[in-house]
Amino acid sequence: MNIYPDIYVNSVLDITYEMLQNKNIKGLILDVDNTLINYYEKMVDGADIWCEKLKNRGIEFCIVSNSHKKEKVRKVAEKLKIPYINFAKKPFKKGFLRASKIMQIDPKNIATVGDQLLTDVLGGNSCNMISILVEPVEKKEMIFTAMKRPIERMMLNKYLKSRKQ
Numbered sequence: 001m002n003i004y005p006d007i008y009v010n011s012v013l014d015i016t017y018e019m020l021q022n023k024n025i026k027g028l029i030l031d032v033d034n035t036l037i038n039y040y041e042k043m044v045d046g047a048d049i050w051c052e053k054l055k056n057r058g059i060e061f062c063i064v065s066n067s068h069k070k071e072k073v074r075k076v077a078e079k080l081k082i083p084y085i086n087f088a089k090k091p092f093k094k095g096f097l098r099a100s101k102i103m104q105i106d107p108k109n110i111a112t113v114g115d116q117l118l119t120d121v122l123g124g125n126s127c128n129m130i131s132i133l134v135e136p137v138e139k140k141e142m143i144f145t146a147m148k149r150p151i152e153r154m155m156l157n158k159y160l161k162s163r164k165q
């Protein structure tokens, strides 16, 4: 059981064509929750442009999501104009191998991209794919909010003080 990713990046946006070329990766399997969208189903800013650029250089894409919310997954796939599989039951191999068939790319030339070791990375590794771990979107947002809070409090205090005068 190998739960260690081959590559670790902060965000999908950090996955470059050169990085993929180095490892002979021709296709990407994308996770949805916390990889492409946050809890409120908002997509990572610029993810569509990132995907388009890689597609233009010949990289194939397929979404493989464990979500049973088909409509949610379909919307993301539609925005990126790529095929999708929902309710994939990762880390089981079936969904990954179906994606490999859809993209018509050998597993060894595919990288799985996701935020979870026990589903995305483990599943990809067990299919002999390359695994790319991303930092979960939600966690980054929580850190950002936590950073913003003291500033907000400071600004609010300033505002309240100015009202007293």
Ligand SMILES: [Mg+2]
Pocket (backbone or CB within 6 Å): 031, 032, 033, 034, 035, 114, 115, 116
């Ligand atoms: Mg996820």
